[in-house]
Amino acid sequence: MTRAVITHGPRPDAAADVPDIDMTTWLAGLELPSPVLTASGCAAAGRELDQFFDITTIGAVVTKSIMLNPRSGRPTPRMAETPSGMLNSIGLQGPGIDAFLDKDLEWLRARGARAVVSIAGGSVDEYTRLASKLRHVTDVAAIEVNISCPNVEDRGQVFACDPVAAAEVITAVRRNTNPGIPVLAKLSPDVTDIVAIARSVVDAGADGLSMINTLLGMVIDTDTMRPALAGITGGLSGPAIRPVAVRCVYQVHAALPEVPILGMGGIRTGLDALEFVLAGASAVSVGTVTFHDPGAPARIARELAVALAERGFESFEQAIGHAHRAPDPAPASGGPVAGHGHTLDADAPDTAVEAGVEG
């Protein structure tokens, strides 16, 4: 690989600075012109973001998880600030699948944006019915299955925390979906062994993995001395969760290198996105940052292109999983090495992550 020479110039977010680098990526056979997508729940169906940048230029809009029937969500307050992040307990508010298909998906189709439709349910049957509703809908680029939902038939046990229940959902969705449409299983980090869950859903037919969903958290208001959220607990997102997310992507890519990963969790800049790509993500989703910077998906895509070129990559694809490769030997000068190294022996122990070393 040749090293591109990037000189320091004007701000990297100016369009003229974007290097000519092939940013095409593939998610389970789905070709995307850009590896940066929105994250479910943080941009509704993309309509609001389209005022800030052309949403047809990003990889895809991942829509808010839709359920079978309309839902008003959890009571307020349902947002709380946290150090380097936020806690939410929106509770999957939404219009239900029929209204979603008529209005939101229709708008995305007319706008010419790629749509990844996120679905969520409280039972395997509900996921089955959602998948069946999508079966003959055209212009769905992929289905993301949000399995971080309580299973009403199993004492509220979250599907994503149980490899068997998670697999049942994915089997049902895969069986009832158009075979040409990739099914991505969205994993929760709130498990002891995320690789076991990943294997289970891939064996059940998931074509790819989205990771990670929010972490379960809680804030107590020290003035009222009560939980800050009406729902008591909520999902933690934003930069605070990024090291957890990167670790999850790294571990799953090491175990299942052929399975495409849509990585997310606290991405604010192109360099943050690059971390996920080096860990093994084939694309990234951008969520919480869009609340204070709605143009972030487009900006992050530009910054990522610059960061890749600065490191000598000629295409986005070359960088996927780079952190798993052994470093090149240090040059005689002892200076930094940016070469792409060689792949580690698959059987070799893979760093402190596998050994469970704590910081």
Ligand SMILES: Cc1cc2nc3c(=O)[nH]c(=O)nc-3n(C[C@H](O)[C@H](O)[C@H](O)COP(=O)(O)O)c2cc1C
């Ligand atoms: C307000 C809010 C709503 C969310 N709603 C959903 C959702 O409907 N479905 C889903 O799979 N994930 C949902 N998420 C999780 C995000 O898609 C993403 O996985 C997580 O926030 C980590 O990325 P981030 O730190 O960039 O936000 C939501 C996150 C936030 C902050």
